[in-house]
Amino acid sequence: MINKLLNKIYASAATLCCVLAISSCTAGLTYEEAPESVYSEVGVSKFNVNARELFTDKIYAVNWDKWVDNYIDTRMIGSSSTFKWTNETGASYTLPDGTIVKDGETIEIEGSETIESDSSAPGGKLHVLNVFASSRVQYQTANKGYLFDGNKFSGDFELVDPVENRSQYVNLPVRKNEIIGEMYLIDYSICTVEPVDGAPKLGMPGDLSKPSRYLVKNIAHRPAGVEQYQCLYEVRVTFLP
Numbered sequence: 001m002i003n004k005l006l007n008k009i010y011a012s013a014a015t016l017c018c019v020l021a022i023s024s025c026t027a028g029l030t031y032e033e034a035p036e037s038v039y040s041e042v043g044v045s046k047f048n049v050n051a052r053e054l055f056t057d058k059i060y061a062v063n064w065d066k067w068v069d070n071y072i073d074t075r076m077i078g079s080s081s082t083f084k085w086t087n088e089t090g091a092s093y094t095l096p097d098g099t100i101v102k103d104g105e106t107i108e109i110e111g112s113e114t115i116e117s118d119s120s121a122p123g124g125k126l127h128v129l130n131v132f133a134s135s136r137v138q139y140q141t142a143n144k145g146y147l148f149d150g151n152k153f154s155g156d157f158e159l160v161d162p163v164e165n166r167s168q169y170v171n172l173p174v175r176k177n178e179i180i181g182e183m184y185l186i187d188y189s190i191c192t193v194e195p196v197d198g199a200p201k202l203g204m205p206g207d208l209s210k211p212s213r214y215l216v217k218n219i220a221h222r223p224a225g226v227e228q229y230q231c232l233y234e235v236r237v238t239f240l241p
Contacts, residue, residue: 034190034222038190038220039190039218039221039222039226039229040218040229041186041190041191041229042216042217042218042229042230042231043185043186043187043231044113044127044183044184044185044216044233045081045184045185045186046079046080046081046184047079047080047129047131047182047183047184047233047235048076048078048079048080048081048181048182048184049076049077049078049079049131049133049179049180049181049182050074050075050076050179050180050181051074051077051174051175051178051180052072052073052074052178052180053072053073053137053139053172054070054071054072055068055071055073055139055148056070057069057152058148058149058152058153059141059146059147059149060146060147060149060166061146062145062146062147068146071141071142073139073140073141074180075137075139077133077134077137077174078111078131078133078134078237078239079111079131079133080111080112080113080129080130080235081111082109082110082111083108083109084106084107084108084109085101085106085108085132085134085240086104086105086106087101087102087103087104087106087107087241088136089103089241090103091103093240093241095109109132109240111129111130111131112129112130113127113130114128114130115127115128116128118232121232122215122230122231122232125231125232126232126233126234127232127233127234128236129234129235130236130238131236132237132238133179133238133239133240134174134240135173135174135176135239135240136172136173136174136241137171137172137174138169138170138171139170139172140168140169141168141169143168144168146168147166147168148166148167148168148169148170149165149166150166150167151165153170156172156173157170157171157172158170159171174239176207176209176239177206178205178206179200179207179208179237180204180205180206181202181203181208181212181235182202183202183214183233185216190218190219190220191216191217191218191219192216192217192219193215193216193217194214194215194217195213196213196214196215199212199213199214208237209237209239211234211235211236213232213233213234214232214233214234214235215230215232215233216230216231216233217230218230
């Protein structure tokens, strides 16, 4: 009992010494203020959206002669920057900007960032990220030794160039309520991002079929009296057929 008590006393004393040592080392330190170009940075370079699908017992491993229990594949289907889109509607399609895309034609589509007045946003400005995305997505197995089997699918699906009803590629409709959003900040080291009003968490499947807002905050050390820079972004996804 005495030994246990002594051990506790020694441990407490050691902890106190560490605290005092740290306090002594940090006493008198001053933090250099970041330049305005740093503490005011709240920019976003782009916003990507991805579709993800879990395939259970739908892929045949040719060399192993068995079915793959679980396989997840994630594919980018759109961006506020540029991405390629193929018109597979069976007819010409007119984009929101008036561009006509012929059936079977592949083009590069570019999103945009616009600013709208909003009294609830920092500085009264709402930054809108306009994202174009596909309504269908083509998934792919790890290599040619793994093949999607058409007999294992139902509903709206299409194997690409199948051989004996098997292919390395399958085309499926996008589940718009389970989209994964990725926000790319101009400077990750000094900013944080918070979902607003129930917006889906970034990097997690969520419903991006409706406008979603995210607040970017700059956490760099700034001069006394300077308010924290913040910027409110709203992501609007337009799904193309």
